[in-house]
Amino acid sequence: MNNGVLFRFNLYVDSEDPQLVIPKELREDVLAQYHNSPTGGHYGIERILQKISSKFYFTDMRKCIARHVKGCMECQRYKPENRQPAGLLQTPAPSQRFEVAAVDIFGPLPATPRGNRMDPNN
Structure with missing residues (x-):
């Protein structure tokens, strides 16, 4: 006790600083x-x-901290271990160049401000 405040000295820690006991x-x-x-x-x-x-x-410091961290809604929502697992898409690594070719198909696109349009027949 020091001026009505309770401190604890931990013999197993290298530091000689006292720990404040929290009610x-x-x-x-x-x-x-x-x-x-x-x-x-x-x-x-x-x-x-x-x-x-x-x-x-x-x-019960460890138990209280574990309960608090596990109950934190922000941690539950945003921590990576709480996200959905990756999909099942397996992309093989090619063994040589140009072994795999990919094409993105999309359209038709709207006309540009200058009137240019995508021609789906070309």
Whole structure:
């Protein structure tokens, strides 16, 4: 205790800096600051755990961080592991030049401002 504030010294970490013990009612604020804020970066569980544990301590820290990160709607929506898998198209690699030729077919196109048109018969 130091002036009514509880600190913890971690014997297993090389740093001699104390960790501030966070009460239950402030845990979500700390998690939001380190994960959801513009400077937080929406990092994963291990990275957020590393950042928070360098300064703070609270019981069940890993479990609380995992629950917060897994419940983050932005992470669920935008992280690459949550996207649809790639399609089944398999493009073989050619062994020599001009082995494969491809043509894009589209049209008819509208007339240009100068009146030029695509002629589908040519």
